[in-house]
Amino acid sequence: MKKTSPEPLIINSLSEYNRIMGLPQPEHPLISVLDIGCRQEIPDLPGDKLIYNFYGIFLKRNIGNGLGYGRKYYDFSNGVMGFSLPKQVFTLDREMDYSKITGWILLIHPDFLRKYPVAKKIASYGFFSYHLHEALHLSEKEEKLIDGIMRNIRDEYSQQIDGYSQDVIVSHIELLLNYANRFYNRQFITRSNAEQEPVARFEQLVSQIFSEDQISRIPGVNDLAEQMNVSPHYLSDMLRSLTGMSAQQHIHNQLIEKAKEILLTTNLSINETAYNLGFEYPQYFNRLFKSKTGLTPAAFRKDFVGN
Template sequence: MKHFKTISEYYKAIGLSEPDHPHFDIKSFEENMGKVKTKMHPFRHEFYFIGLRIEGKGQTHLGHSTELPEGISIFFNSPFQIISWDHSPDWEGYYVLFSQDFLTSSYRFEKLLDDYPFLKIDQAVPFEIDKDELPEILNIYEKIKEEYTNEREDKISFIEIYVLLLLNQVKRVFNKSKDKDKINNSIQKADLAHLSRFETLVESSFYPDAEVDEKANLHSPAYYAEILNIHPNHLNAVVKSITGQTALNYIHNHILKLAKAALSQTSSSAKEIAYSLYFDSPSHFGAFFKKNTGLTPIAYRKK
């Protein structure tokens, strides 16, 4: 399955030219017609996409074979989500897409997945909107497009504010949607499934007989997020919303539990324990252990 890490790679694959900005773009579907491929086999990419389809026929599959509603609809692509489509060249509407680099460059998006949970679900369930809700959402897309195509130095700051406005307007419509309960239910189920798989992965990765790639960083949430096919920020938001701790805290607590058990119940040296827990050196293990317990590994064993 093809996997596109940048917007440029994605655009090249679907038949569009390079975007003006490496981490953000906005287009109307009309300007893409006749250029973009009408059929795409399943693929993944690593950015967020918020689309407004006013008209257009054909099938779009998001996540677990979720198709777009018949009427005017808002739909999303999330990082690592499986997507495919078979469209007719008659779509009307707009879309914005932005990368994690775009989000991390601004404090405005620090709590993106907490504030706008409809973006984090791996199915990213689309929903239909009423005609009377269209003008306000359409106006925001047009404002973003207008700002994006000007030459002002501060345009990215304005685009960030308009994107936030778009997200809040979509959230307002989402909260009124007749499918809200169904979508929230799907979000909750997906979150619980991801948490369960994450917990299992963390535990099994540290089994003595586990087969681990030498380059793998078992101490990093990004390692587990890649296996789960979700963005590290998504994983962190899921773990924190359910357990109250970050994904990194969860991993560290598990390592600490294993270290304490080995120190109190085996005769293995601190050096042996350090390498069995995938620390790159005994000194790093010692620093980690002392930071979390207030004791060195040897002092803990004696105690």
């Protein structure tokens, strides 16, 4: 059995990616649309982990469980769409028959977007930080629409480049991202029955934390997402779509309800209340309480108990 390197293979450019994958050099050095399905086996790599220093947007079919991200593998036979940021780690399964996978992948080097507003905005698209098992399931109609945008991108950089080519391609990329946002929102709604269980589990986890008399630390979205085995962005986007509030808003709302309970049923000072709720600095508690209720903790207590 071949010994593999524990260190990830870092791929910095599209040319390097194509060379390693045994593909012809890309037509454009900073953006490329590649068909998937022409390879019968994975390349002879020194390890099982890859890091791409560019953005990736893919549509793959018949994946099985061949590709892992972090500690999770995903198992989809129909077409799914996924997104990756530079420096994310991917894991190859050498037992997987990759010849069955079809679809395409769009690779975008950050330099291609550098002078455009989307270079900063792209971080706001939470799905780039989703786990792969949280991939986007497209309907047949949606898939055709996305395929059309991909063909337009490839056609644009494949023909004679002029002063408008990059602007046109970037506009197609933004359109692609906006459609992905819309389709994810649709997925949260149409799969709401499947998502109700994690919503209920999230609320239960938060409730359990705030049921304690003293809280050592305010729960973070990352901590709760890890317990639920979902990505923080996916958790917040799912909750926002189904409940109208992000994960952080849910946490703060339950924290404020716990604070009201302490203020109205105990003689703890405001500072002691803050410490009991996990605040290191009472002024942060005062600020959050007032932003949520319109009153300081002291004013709230005075209005209700007259002390």
